[in-house]
Amino acid sequence: MVWDVTIIHNIVLPTLFLLFVGYVMRRKSDASPFNKMYKKTPPEADGAQPIFGHLNLLGSGDIPLCRKLGALADKHGSIFTLRLGIYQRIVVVNSWEGVKDCFTTNDKVTAARPDFTVGKYLGYNNAVFSLHTYSPYWRKMRKFAVTELLSSQKLEKLKHLRVSEVHTSLRELYMLVTSSPTGKTKTVDMNDWLRQLTLNLILTVVAGKRFKFKISEDDECTEFKKALHIIEVFKEFMYLIGQSVYGDAFPFWIVRFVELKRPVVKRMGRIMKELDSILQSWLNEHVKHRRQRSTTVEFGNSNNQDFIDVMLSLIDDDFSRGLIYPHETIIKATALSMIIDGSDTTAVHLTWLMSLVVNHANVMERLRDEIDSKVGKDRWVEDADIKDFHYxxxxVKETLRLYPPLPTYTPHVAVEDCKVGGYDIPKGTHLYVNAWKVHRDPRIWSEPDKFRPERFLVDAAGPETPPPWKNFEYIPFGSGRRSCIGNTYAMQVTYLIIARFIQGFNLETPSNERLDMSEGLGITLPRATPLDVVITPRLPPSFYFDST
Structure with a gap:
């Protein structure tokens, strides 16, 4: 972008002047006797810059945000303050006590969301209800998703789709492995395979879609290329949704105008245009099929009934009356929310689980022994078997402890003054919960950085067996009214994939060396490197081609 004299005089200089004035006013406000006398606010972390505050910390570097915040907690205490630009304060919560205050006493007070740029450009102007603030729209859509899409009864009706997709993906993996020159083993990037599998699983449920992926080295079909394109679009979406935008830190329209010219915001607009085109085409297909059907089939009684079918049946002009979005936008936004929440977080969790198991041969052996002893090699593991696999x-629980699906929760906003951890939290403060740090609290977990599944066994002694999703020391799916509504689906998928994979394949690293466990950047904390492992089938070929 070329900056001419007109732009500098009319935009840049006034913006800098407003930023300077705002900075001075803020500093005077912070130093006022009233604040010092009556407010006990969390300590502010060091490293803030004039005007910009801690933006450099939040938006730069190659260290994951959860680790940055954890290191600051070690230095400043479990609850501390960051400054985002001139006015906006962020309180970071790193302890279970602070989490409890946020999501019990202050659950309603802290249920709001900030109005960030990502919600506007990547969430249909915040119609994606996980990004929407606490409002009648959010309450209505969350209730709809819980009762009409993700209830236990609805998920049970979709069980055959889940089982079929897992089996099909395992068969494709078997074909890929046996197509190698040796015919017995092959090195596979499990990161890619798990992303493909989890995306197909959620697309089948949401839109009735499934994409064929590569099963041989010379497989370059059109469908395969289309599938890769869709995966890349969703991967870029997940990267962009975690990006910092300066316009969110400075409440001036001039700053927001200049921000529109930045490459990251342009990328948001481009990727959302592609996503909307994909979602709109799926929606159009469903509308066309509905018109062709003479009778309406009850959800779950037909393989063609997916989430979009359900939403078309229930979300109409009457449903959206009084809401701020038209019904078509609501359907696309809800479908997008389900796809994003149901694919990327699950894939990243499974990738870390596989990585940990490969690096701990004793864990792999114990898992396989448990599955073989309870199910054997004469049939595939079924959902009904999962309850017997205690190890x-x-x-799974230990992996969720070390690598929670969202290490740092989507920001909350306090809509009233409140107290968290004994500190005064003023109205308008953003709240970041660092679940990654909570899960590694040495007061609760001995050797918190070590992978020790035994700590979650029922017969283990001591305080390290908190009932999952009940105590605030262990919060992989959040807590309170903003907690994850898809945890039941995620766990069903996770257990079935891992159990059948361990049952059907042996895996090891190419050189029998430990995997690199470096963490990448992103809101879901993905691996920094591919998960390359050598795959060997361990069951008769007929198992992989059965229709089970």
Whole structure:
């Protein structure tokens, strides 16, 4: 972008002047006797810059945000303050006591969301209800999703789709492995395979879609290329949704105008245009099919009934009357929310679980022994078997402890003055909960950085067996009215994929060396490197081609 004299005089200089004035006013406000006498606010972390505050900390570097915030907690205490620009304060909560205050006493007070740029450009102007603030729209859509899409009864009706997709993906993996020159083993990037599998699983449920992925080295079909494109679009979406935008830190229209010219905001607009085109085409297909059907089939009684079908049946002009979005936008935004929440977080969790298991051969052996002893090699693991796999449950829970799906929760906003951890939290403060740090609290977890599934076994002694999703020491899916509504689906998918994969394949690293466990950047804390492992089938070929 070329900056001419007109732009500098009319935009840049006034913006800098307003920022300077706002900075001076803020500093005077912070130093006022009233604030010092009557407010006990959390300590502010060091490293803030004039005007910009801690923007450099939040938006730069190659260290994951959860680790940055955890290091600051070690230095300043479990609850501390960051400054975002001139006015906006962020309180970071790193302890279970602070989390309890946020999501019990102050649950309603802290249920709001900030109006960030990502919600506007990547969330249909915040129609994606996980990004929407606490409002009648949010309450109505959350209730709809819980009762009409993700209830236990609805998920049970979709069980056959889940089982079929897992089996199909395992068969494709078997074909990929056996197509290698050796015919027995092959090195596979499990990161890619798990992303493909989890995306297909949620697309089947949401839109009735499934994409064929590569099963041989020369497989370059049109469908495969289309699938790769969709995966890349969703991957870029997840990257962009975690980006910092300066316009969110400075409440001036001039700053927001200049921000529109930045490449990151342009990328948001471009990727959302592609996503909307995909979602609109799926919606149009469903509308066309509904018109062709002479009778309406009850949800769950037909393989063609997916989430978009349900939403078309229930979300109409009457449903959206009084809401701020038209019904078509609500359907696309809800479908997008389900796809994003149901694919990327699950794939990242499964990738870390696989990584940990490969690096701990004793855990792999114990998992396989448990599955073989309870199910054997004469049939595939079924959903009904999962309850008997106590060690598998412990491995999954321990992975969620070390790598929660969202290490740092989507920001909350306090809509009233409140207290968290004994500190005064003024109205308008943003609240960041660092679940990653809470899960590694040495007061609760001995050797908190070590992978020890045994700590979650029912017969283990001591305080390290908190009932999952009940105590605030263990919050992989959040807590309170903003907690994750898809945890039941995520766990059903996780247990079935891991159990059948361990049952059907052996895996090891190419050189029998430990995997690199470096963490990448992103809101879901993905691996920094591919998960390359050598795959070997361990069951008769007929198992992979059965229709089970």
């Amino acid at each position: 598998l449950h412990a491995v």
